[in-house]
Amino acid sequence: MKKCNFNNLIDDYLLNKLDNKERENFEEHYFNCEHCFEEMVARDELIAIVKNKGQLIFADEERQEEKKEVFFIEKIFSSLTPKQWAYAAVSVALVLVVLLNVVPLLKKTPLPPFFLDLDKEERIRGESLSLISPVIDIKSVPSQFMWAPLGDNVDYKISIFFNHKPFWTATTKESTISLPEDVKNRMQASGKYSWQVKAFSPQGILLAVSPKVQFKIISAE
Amino acid sequence: MKQKLDLDEIVVKYRPILSFRIKKYLGHQNPDWEDVVNEIITNVVEKIKKGEFRGESSIGTFIYTISSRRIVDYIRQKSKTLKHIPEPKTFPAPELEFENKERAKTLADAIKKLKPKYRKILYLYYYKGFSRNEVAEKLGISPRRVSERVDYAQKLLRKIIKK
Numbered sequence: 350m351k352k353c354n355f356n357n358l359i360d361d362y363l364l365n366k367l368d369n370k371e372r373e374n375f376e377e378h379y380f381n382c383e384h385c386f387e388e389m390v391a392r393d394e395l396i397a398i399v400k401n402k403g404q405l406i407f408a409d410e411e412r413q414e415e416k417k418e419v420f421f422i423e424k425i426f427s428s429l430t431p432k433q434w435a436y437a438a439v440s441v442a443l444v445l446v447v448l449l450n451v452v453p454l455l456k457k458t459p460l461p462p463f464f465l466d467l468d469k470e471e472r473i474r475g476e477s478l479s480l481i482s483p484v485i486d487i488k489s490v491p492s493q494f495m496w497a498p499l500g501d502n503v504d505y506k507i508s509i510f511f512n513h514k515p516f517w518t519a520t521t522k523e524s525t526i527s528l529p530e531d532v533k534n535r536m537q538a539s540g541k542y543s544w545q546v547k548a549f550s551p552q553g554i555l556l557a558v559s560p561k562v563q564f565k566i567i568s569a570e
Numbered sequence: 571m572k573q574k575l576d577l578d579e580i581v582v583k584y585r586p587i588l589s590f591r592i593k594k595y596l597g598h599q600n601p602d603w604e605d606v607v608n609e610i611i612t613n614v615v616e617k618i619k620k621g622e623f624r625g626e627s628s629i630g631t632f633i634y635t636i637s638s639r640r641i642v643d644y645i646r647q648k649s650k651t652l653k654h655i656p657e658p659k660t661f662p663a664p665e666l667e668f669e670n671k672e673r674a675k676t677l678a679d680a681i682k683k684l685k686p687k688y689r690k691i692l693y694l695y696y697y698k699g700f701s702r703n704e705v706a707e708k709l710g711i712s713p714r715r716v717s718e719r720v721d722y723a724q725k726l727l728r729k730i731i732k733k
Contacts, residue, residue: 357717360695360717360720361701373638374693376591376634377630377631377634379587380584380587380591380630380631380633380634381628381630381631381634386586386587386590389590390586390590391724391728392724393590394677395677395692395696395727396696398674398677398678398681399681399696399697400696400697401674402678403676403697405678406678406681406682406689406697407689407693407697410689410690410693454707491633540599570599
């Protein structure tokens with residue numbers, strides 16, 4: 350039987366690949382062309398079988414496809430020269446180094462915020478400033494106060510309290526300060542003293558605050 | 571008598587064609603398809619009897635046109651009650667289509683017996699759903715060759731089944 354020109358449209362029609370106009374034209378055609386209709390019915394049956402029983406029919410093809418994928422990966426690996434292998438290894442190592450160093454930094458969970466209550470009204474967030482000396486009871490009036498430095502270009506404000514009331518205050522860029530003689534002379538034995546240091550940036554922004562540490566001057570009798 | 575004979579022939583010839591088209595539009599599992607086909611056939615016969623078919627077009631086109639109107643009516647009617655126009659189901663037909671399961675099994679076995687190059691075409695084109703051009707590219711042949719191989723595979727299958 351001579352092949353009809355519309356024969357090529359059978360698959361596209363059955364697989365819904367024709368636009369509306371093409372579909373209508375083809376439908377009108379197969380109402381008039383016995384040959385195309387017969388071919389179409391046979392093709393429809395074939396497609397239905399393939400779709401419905403394809404898993405059983407094409408088990409070999411499916412296995413081959415899987416093998417092909419594995420082979421493709423193997424081929425890539427086997428096609429590398431020792432030099433390419435070396436480059437690949439170095440690249441992988443570099444990527445790993447970057448991943449291991451950068452990713453944890455990116456993902457690093459922030460530390461819980463540090464809060465320090467200055468008084469009932471004021472609370473600041475930041476790092477603490479450690480006081481070094483004096484932090485325990487002492488036998489004589491201290492000539493020097495010392496704390497852990499926070500870095501360069503930091504202004505420290507030291508405050509000394511006597512019985513919880515401000516006694517003396519001073520600012521310095523050093524992490525240590527000597528008491529002036531008149532202040533030393535005013536300090537009494539057996540009194541309850543406390544001191545605190547606050548660190549400021551050159552712009553006057555509060556950077557850190559030390560805890561308030563108490564000390565007593567125990568008279569050496 | 572002549573007219574009656576012609577009508578019988580028309581019904582016998584066009585029922586399968588009409589059924590095919592209607593099932594494609596209504597969906598293979600839609601139980602209405604048979605009623606719709608019967609309605610169209612009745613309508614066609616009545617129109618011919620009334621002399622409405624004047625031979626200006628072929629009888630095939632005449633029936634095709636009537637079936638188109640009925641499909642539109644059906645969709646309108648259903649869309650009123652269902653809200654959503656029933657989409658024509660995509661081919662292929664579900665398993666219900668295979669009334670003769672034995673025949674389906676025979677055909678499946680026949681496909682298995684095909685040479686790998688024909689089976690591969692059916693596998694990629696119909697089962698995996700690649701386009702003709704994609705299959706051609708995968709196999710390193712022209713799209714025209716793909717169609718030819720599908721056609722030839724079908725011929726071979728017919729031969730195997732007839733044996």
